[in-house]
Amino acid sequence: MTTGRRGRVRSEEARRAILEATATLLAASGYEQLSVDRIATTAGVGKQTVYRWWSSKSAVIAECLLDGYVLSDLIVPAKTGDARSDVGNWLRALVDFLDDPKNAALFRALAAAASENREVSDRLYERFSGPLHTALVECLRAGIRAGQVRDDAPVPAVADILIGAVLHRALAHIAIPLGTVDGVVDALFSGVAAAARED
Amino acid sequence: MTTGRRGRVRSEEARRAILEATATLLAASGYEQLSVDRIATTAGVGKQTVYRWWSSKSAVIAECLLDGYVLSDLIVPAKTGDARSDVGNWLRALVDFLDDPKNAALFRALAAAASENREVSDRLYERFSGPLHTALVECLRAGIRAGQVRDDAPVPAVADILIGAVLHRALAHIAIPLGTVDGVVDALFSGVAAAARED
Amino acid sequence: MTTGRRGRVRSEEARRAILEATATLLAASGYEQLSVDRIATTAGVGKQTVYRWWSSKSAVIAECLLDGYVLSDLIVPAKTGDARSDVGNWLRALVDFLDDPKNAALFRALAAAASENREVSDRLYERFSGPLHTALVECLRAGIRAGQVRDDAPVPAVADILIGAVLHRALAHIAIPLGTVDGVVDALFSGVAAAARED
Amino acid sequence: MTTGRRGRVRSEEARRAILEATATLLAASGYEQLSVDRIATTAGVGKQTVYRWWSSKSAVIAECLLDGYVLSDLIVPAKTGDARSDVGNWLRALVDFLDDPKNAALFRALAAAASENREVSDRLYERFSGPLHTALVECLRAGIRAGQVRDDAPVPAVADILIGAVLHRALAHIAIPLGTVDGVVDALFSGVAAAARED
DNA sequence: TGTTAAACGAGACGGTACGTCTAGTCTTCGG
DNA sequence: CCGAAGACTAGACGTACCGTCTCGTTTAACA
Structure with missing residues (x-):
């Protein structure tokens, strides 16, 4: 069986490190202080690897949200009946x-x-x-x-x-x-x- | 009578031009696109004149709000009695x-x-x-x-x-x-x- | 009988394509514009195939010289006796x-x-x-x-x-x-x- | 009398620092190792200050030559008469x-x-x-x-x-x-x- | 009526970050 | 096991702004 794709496969480790670094830095210093350089450095990743998969720092944040790297513990109402x-x-x-x-x-x-x-x-x-x-x-x-x-x-x-x-x-x-x-x-x-x- | 202050007085014209330029640019291109350089250029003013009176672009926006250069036509409820x-x-x-x-x-x-x-x-x-x-x-x-x-x-x-x-x-x-x-x-x-x- | 070597043999075609591409690009755009990526793309070859056989772009140029892909028509003095x-x-x-x-x-x-x-x-x-x-x-x-x-x-x-x-x-x-x-x-x-x- | 030019004047100190840094780095590590980043860092200068006055690192080198930051002690023939x-x-x-x-x-x-x-x-x-x-x-x-x-x-x-x-x-x-x-x-x-x- | 001092437009300064490009390495699939 | 494809870390590229610092000019209030 073939995948039809050649070349090195995307590093899931790098992806995780980037999202984790972004979530950490965002929580620590806010949006304005967040920079792609800092994300890459903190994640131990080349800057190009960030830009290869996301178009901007906002897009990384969007995926952080989607994957639960921020706001993971959603507060929902209990249902006691009252x-x-x-x-x-x-x-x-x-x-x-x-x-x-x-x-x-x-x-x-x-x-x-x-x-x-x-x-x-x-x-x-x-x-x-x-x-x-x-x-x-x-x-x-x-x-x-x-x-x-x-x-x-x-x-x-x-x-x-x-x-x-x-x-x-x-x-x-x-x-x-x-x-x-x-x-x-x-x-x-x-x-x-x-x-x-x-x- | 003396004012205790010497030298040229603050230019009200420059102040207005800066606030107007800020309001215009903010409405046109959003907060991220806004830069002090652009404000100064648009207002026909030196960058230092912005920094002399405001500490940052946010502060200029704050004064825009205060002086009604943005959100001037506030929508308030009428009072008909009902x-x-x-x-x-x-x-x-x-x-x-x-x-x-x-x-x-x-x-x-x-x-x-x-x-x-x-x-x-x-x-x-x-x-x-x-x-x-x-x-x-x-x-x-x-x-x-x-x-x-x-x-x-x-x-x-x-x-x-x-x-x-x-x-x-x-x-x-x-x-x-x-x-x-x-x-x-x-x-x-x-x-x-x-x-x-x-x- | 075996030759003692296994697997696919080195592609002479790839070697030629790389040297030709290098010579062409070098003549067309100079040394500074030359990049291994461009050589590989022009030659229709993976970048690693370049690095597998040469240590750097300079080394490729060196072999271009050695094999006559550049400066092939050497101008030498005739010998008429005078x-x-x-x-x-x-x-x-x-x-x-x-x-x-x-x-x-x-x-x-x-x-x-x-x-x-x-x-x-x-x-x-x-x-x-x-x-x-x-x-x-x-x-x-x-x-x-x-x-x-x-x-x-x-x-x-x-x-x-x-x-x-x-x-x-x-x-x-x-x-x-x-x-x-x-x-x-x-x-x-x-x-x-x-x-x-x-x- | 006016000079016809306004704004801060070019820093001669920065100019010298850039040319000196370039000459030093060029002699120490060669042309390929030379980068505008390194020139700027070594000179204690912003990168933009290099680009404001020179179009490329080659142009800086050209001015280094012109101003004698490299090859300053030219070796010329003595004239003894023989x-x-x-x-x-x-x-x-x-x-x-x-x-x-x-x-x-x-x-x-x-x-x-x-x-x-x-x-x-x-x-x-x-x-x-x-x-x-x-x-x-x-x-x-x-x-x-x-x-x-x-x-x-x-x-x-x-x-x-x-x-x-x-x-x-x-x-x-x-x-x-x-x-x-x-x-x-x-x-x-x-x-x-x-x-x-x-x- | 000068002198003085602050604000002005202009623009260069040391920096940080941008988004792109290349070097050289590593990992996958297919022949 | 070779070759293509292409993702990887690293770092330079040239640009855009940041906030600061001169410049020479203009405009008051003071002397």
Whole structure:
């Protein structure tokens, strides 16, 4: 059997070393400090090997996201059956995560990369927002089945809201007070409209 | 009377030219393409004149924000007295604004600058999120006074939510369907919890 | 019966293609533009096939010289019996050859290779200067036998002189006026010393 | 009065450092080992400062020649009035100079640069061959005036011959035996033609 | 009305990183 | 086991910016 390809095969070791070096440097010093030279040196690899497989440092970051070299431990909501507390607990866990300046810095570095490179943005969505969105939607649908959430609730919009609320604060370098989290959950579950029907 | 200062006075013309050039270039080519050399050349100014008054290109961007050279036409909610439709209309206007790729690109460029520089982040908050937050809070409080919004609503959290929902989409290069806007407003006003009290 | 050697035998075709490609590229673009990659590509050969048999591009050039892929049509003095006109004719032919910019460029490329690599220098001497030297020495010795050249003439030095005179001009990008050739021959045969013995 | 030029003036210190570094590195490691990076590092100068003023490393070498950073101590014939011994002594001195491997290596490096760059070739001629040629011509003309050299001697051709004889050997990595020098002088002054008139 | 001092346009400075190219080595497949 | 293909480390290439530092010029306030 033949592969139809000749020549030396791509070094998986080099690939790993590059992605690991990129993830490490990104977390340590941010996006602006990241350079292809430094990635190559840290990975013990020729610069050309980086450029052979990726078009730019952003593309390397995109693959880091895809392969879980950053943001690997995704924080997803638990499903205890109580949708309201599940969502609240998840939101608190996420806020805790971003309270660590290291994590917040990594997050901002990713946002910087994403705002300049469509591919990073897509991967970041696939890896972070997307799964969170899915998990939240499932969580809320479970709430509907359990009778905790009204069955005509705009579930995807709510999921977007929850993610956006956290993201906004992270990018704005604003520490998120836990009270905000409760407010968010309260507003979303109970609504802010006055219960005027009774009047 | 003396000013205590001698020598030539700062050129307001140069200052304006620099801020205008920065705003133009930022909108045209994004944050990564922006360079102090280009700013100076475009403004017809020596590079040192930029560095004399600002510490970095980020600082120039921050002042652009502060002085309204970018994001000058802030989109704020109208106040017709109907809080729910005011919020809905505002949100739709904002989504329309970000639907234009030019505006979305400028927004992402600002986010990139903000994620790397605390000062830009602060100015962006002051100029964009802050006023929006204030306006939304006022809008919702007016709703409370008008009996449209329950008086124990977590108003600041709701404002955060609304802003974050839009921001998330803008940074993720995701076009925001108008249906989402309605869902967001619906969820926030009516809540997603099942009306289980009556049972 | 076996030859004691196994596997595929060295491809004479590949060897020829490499030497031909080297000679062609050297003549076309000079030494600095020559690269092993280009040689291999032009020859339709893998780079390793070059390095398997030669240690560097200089070594390939050296073998090109040795095998007559460059400077194959060596210009040697005819032997008509008239040493003075033989030498003059040869010198004129050589000057004609180097008058063609292509030939001069090739010659300079070889000189560049020779000045950086001892092996090329040795081959260049073997191939070019050496045979010329020998031929000239023979020519002059024939002149001695014919009574045209004094029998105590420093024959090897004269041969060196003739070669060096041409070489100098070629390397210095100086077109050689034919008058110079006659002057050289005149000086060497008649000497420059005044015929003061008679006084 | 104005100079018509604005902006910071060229640093003479940087210029000197670059030329000195180039001369040093060229003498130490040859032309192929010379790189603009190394020149800049050795000179304590930014790479761009090299490229701002010279188009290539060859151009720097050309200016090194022009300004006497290499080949500054030109070996010229003394003029004692005895043309034959003056020429002989000069030739011996030159051969001595090139006997030192350092000097021979520098000379070959210059030849390599010259064979690839017309400007270097011109400067090398101006700085080395040209003055030697002039000095030799003067020396021989003095010999004519003193009655030592026949007055119809092809003086420029003889000068060329003397220079070329040395050059050829230097480039060919051939140590020049002192006997050769005497042979050269003998051939040039006495001629190699048999003194057939007396027979 | 000069003198002084700061800001100006211009542009060279020492550096860092870019993305490309080449050298010479190593590894795979196919003949 | 040879030869092609081509990936590998290493490092130079020439360019673009960084932030700093002169230059000579211009423009105030001070003397």
